[in-house]
Amino acid sequence: MLRSMYSGISGMKGFQTKLDTIGNNIANVNTYGYKKGRVTFQDMMSQTMSNAQGPIAGENGNVRGGLNPSQVGLGSQVGSIDTIHTQGNRQTTNRPLDLSLEGDGMFVLAEAGESGIDTDDREIELGNVNTSFTRAGNFYLDSEGAIVNNEGKYLVGQLVNENGEEVSGILTIPDSAQSFSIQTDGTVNYVDENGDPQVAGQVRLANFSNPSGLEKLGGNTFQYTENAGEAIDGLDDLLVAGQDGTGQMVAGALEMSNVDLAESFTEMITSQRGFQANTRIITTSDEILQELVNLKR
Incomplete structure (x- = not known):
């Protein structure tokens, strides 16, 4: 044939x-x-029909030229x-829980119901939970005030526990809050029932040396692979928006498809x-x- x-x-x-x-x-x-x-x-x-050959000297001293393969x-x-x-276009929505990233970085999501999540004090042990990453910033509040995506995965951020230590955890806005806002560095502020400003925590980002090495999971999320860069094992591996090469966070807008x-x-x-x-x-x-x-x- x-x-x-x-x-x-x-x-x-x-x-x-x-x-x-x-x-x-x-x-x-x-x-x-x-x-x-x-x-x-x-x-x-x-x-290969014929291999390459170099120049060959003949018996009379003549040289035959080389042949290409x-x-x-x-x-x-x-x-x-x-x-x-690459960066997608930004669409303004004016919704406070819609977040867009202008530059590198990804939001970190943690699966609900995992053993590494303490639902009482909202702490998350990143090394013991299934984490995923996304650029889709359409987030919502669940019945307990936690910030989640459309699949119920928690948005991971930095909290201050009862001992005054910075830990990774679930960002929560109390039901009694009169209003809330998210700053360009990811800080989540809200006004309590007494009209006093409070800080709920700070949205942290993940940044990979090779984001193309991430694996698509569906639902606008990516899964870590060893070819993406260093794994996310703790709060120290997460970055503040606008620092260490990550992009600024814009509330009230969403990043569209590229x-x-x-x-x-x-x-x-x-x-x-x-x-x-x-x-x-x-x-x-x-x-x-x-x-x-x-x-x-």
């Missing part, structure tokens, strides 16, 4: 994967905090499916044409095989 037929098949598979990724990007064009995917290709192993490629394959963590529709549709067109070209390779190879079969009539 012709090698070109199998090369065409490999090209079709690769462009199908790229079309799947583009379709997912377009489907999430209005998803808060979504980071688009990108597919790259690489060539497959090549079949002769190789036939066997198609293409998907090299990587990357997650592009998908560019014009770019996505252009990539979709080129992928479609690439897919069609590879199908043409298969049909042309089939016509050649048919001609070979018809040599004997």
Whole structure:
């Protein structure tokens, strides 16, 4: 059988994967905090017809020049499916629990009901709970006043316990609070029933040396992997917004998806044409095989 037929098949598979990724990007064009995917290709192993040779001296002292290798490629394959963590546009909502990050960093979420969460004093042992990370800043208050996301995961921040120590924990706004606000550094302030200003805690962020190494979990969240950087084991691993390379926190706004529709549709067109070209390779190879079969009539 012709090698070109199998090369065409490999090209079709690769462009199908790229079309799947583009379709997912377009489907999430209005998803808060979504980071688009990108597919790259690489060539497959090549079949060597003749090896490279260096210059050779003849018997009479003549020198024969070197020869380049002769190789036939066997198609293409998907090299990587990357997650592009560029900044998305900011959408103003004027809702106090909508938070947007202008720059690097991610919100830290802790699973509800884990053994590492003390629901009485609101402390969280980060090394003993399942943590996830997100750029989607649409948060809410539960029945106990804790700040959670739309799946009930707690927003992790810095608290001061009864002993005056800074610990990681659940940020809570009392039911008796008259109003509350979140500052650009993540500090959560509220006014109590007596009209006195109080501090509920401070939203802390996680920052990774390689955010593309995070694994998507769905629900606008990411999971830590060893290729992302250092793990989050305690409060010391969390950062204050606007410090140590993290971005500023903006309340009353949300970060939109970083998908560019014009770019996505252009990539979709080129992928479609690439897919069609590879199908043409298969049909042309089939016509050649048919001609070979018809040599004997």
